[in-house]
Amino acid sequence: MSQMPGQAMWKMLSSGVCTSTVQLPGKVAVVTGANTGIGKETAKELAQRGARVYIACRDVQKGELVAREIQTMTGNQQVLVRKLDLADTKSIRAFAEGFLAEEKHLHILINNAGVMMCPYSKTADGFEMHIGVNHLGHFLLTHLLLEKLKESAPSRVVNVSSLAHHLGRIHFHNLQGEKFYSAGLAYCHSKLANILFTQELARRLKGSGVSAYSVHPGTVNSELVRHSSFMKWMWWLFSFFIKTPQQGAQTSLYCALTEGLEILSGNHFSDCHVAWVSAQARNETVARRLWDVSCDLLGIPMD
Numbered sequence: 001m002s003q004m005p006g007q008a009m010w011k012m013l014s015s016g017v018c019t020s021t022v023q024l025p026g027k028v029a030v031v032t033g034a035n036t037g038i039g040k041e042t043a044k045e046l047a048q049r050g051a052r053v054y055i056a057c058r059d060v061q062k063g064e065l066v067a068r069e070i071q072t073m074t075g076n077q078q079v080l081v082r083k084l085d086l087a088d089t090k091s092i093r094a095f096a097e098g099f100l101a102e103e104k105h106l107h108i109l110i111n112n113a114g115v116m117m118c119p120y121s122k123t124a125d126g127f128e129m130h131i132g133v134n135h136l137g138h139f140l141l142t143h144l145l146l147e148k149l150k151e152s153a154p155s156r157v158v159n160v161s162s163l164a165h166h167l168g169r170i171h172f173h174n175l176q177g178e179k180f181y182s183a184g185l186a187y188c189h190s191k192l193a194n195i196l197f198t199q200e201l202a203r204r205l206k207g208s209g210v211s212a213y214s215v216h217p218g219t220v221n222s223e224l225v226r227h228s229s230f231m232k233w234m235w236w237l238f239s240f241f242i243k244t245p246q247q248g249a250q251t252s253l254y255c256a257l258t259e260g261l262e263i264l265s266g267n268h269f270s271d272c273h274v275a276w277v278s279a280q281a282r283n284e285t286v287a288r289r290l291w292d293v294s295c296d297l298l299g300i301p302m303d
């Protein structure tokens with residue numbers, strides 16, 4: 001979708017811009033789902049600032065094309081592509097194993113990849129697709145990379161959630177959508193899980209030098225609506241108000257880069273500001289229980 005310069009400027013000014021001038025030579029970043037959309041723009045900006053950036057994506061060919069594009073645009077050759085399918089815990093473990101073997105550090109982990117409004121389907125491990133990819137996949141990935149993040153402190157985890165979490169509920173008796181399933185709500189539930197995960201992670205990481213943030217990127221023109229003709233139509237109808245992926249990347253970048261943000265670890269951000277979250281998203285008991293249930297489902301020892 002092309003935009004008039006004035007329109008793009010208006011949206012940029014009214015929707016939060018990461019103004020940090022932090023440069024990232026010697027820093028290492030992983031961005032999931034960075035072969036397109038918000039993730040691609042996030043990876044591009046991190047590369048522009050000199051980081052070694054891992055594009056972690058399920059389609060390596062698409063990833064390689066994007067890596068070459070970013071290398072050409074930024075002059076940074078340290079843009080690497082590695083296979084990561086968040087719908088398969090074997091792939092997540094293989095990615096983490098490879099990454100840990102080849103990298104000494106991890107300073108920025110951006111859990112960005114996501115699916116929205118898929119017809120009912122399951123991951124390789126039998127999890128409902130939204131909760132499986134958006135929450136459990138990133139939960140496992142973060143768990144596997146956590147020691148590296150701690151060793152590399154100060155380091156940060158950014159979980160890309162959504163305003164849609166306000167419509168979400170964690171129904172522990174129906175986490176896999178087997179009793180009742182709505183594609184739209186399944187997305188909202190998984191985005192609520194992203195926020196609960198962030199808060200519990202931040203609580204557990206207090207004093208470790210690793211901080212965690214969740215973000216709402218805004219309503220962004222991307223491939224996210226691919227499963228819903230209605231959403232595609234809505235995006236087209238309201239296209240004037242929809243951000244470009246570059247604008248959508250601003251809050252992730254703000255949380256990854258802004259100096260002194262550590263005291264706000266665990267918070268949710270939108271338009272580069274702390275944002276209000278739903279009542280359930282603030283419920284520590286639900287967050288702790290979701291953590292334990294996620295560990296149980298993924299075979300991670302509980303502490």
Ligand SMILES: NC(=O)c1ccc[n+]([C@@H]2O[C@H](COP(=O)([O-])OP(=O)(O)OC[C@H]3O[C@@H](n4cnc5c(N)ncnc54)[C@H](OP(=O)(O)O)[C@@H]3O)[C@@H](O)[C@H]2O)c1
Nearest residue numbers: 033037038058085086087112113114162219220222223224
């Ligand atoms: N766009 C919005 O308005 C909006 C609003 C609120 C929140 N968000 C959040 O922003 C994040 C980025 O979304 P986007 O708008 O940039 O959407 P997008 O253009 O559809 O990008 C999503 C990315 O996730 C990847 N992905 C999907 N399933 C995966 C899997 N099983 N394993 C690994 N990667 C997988 C996709 O890979 P493929 O290209 O291979 O499919 C793609 O790279 C998501 O978490 C989304 O929930 C977006």
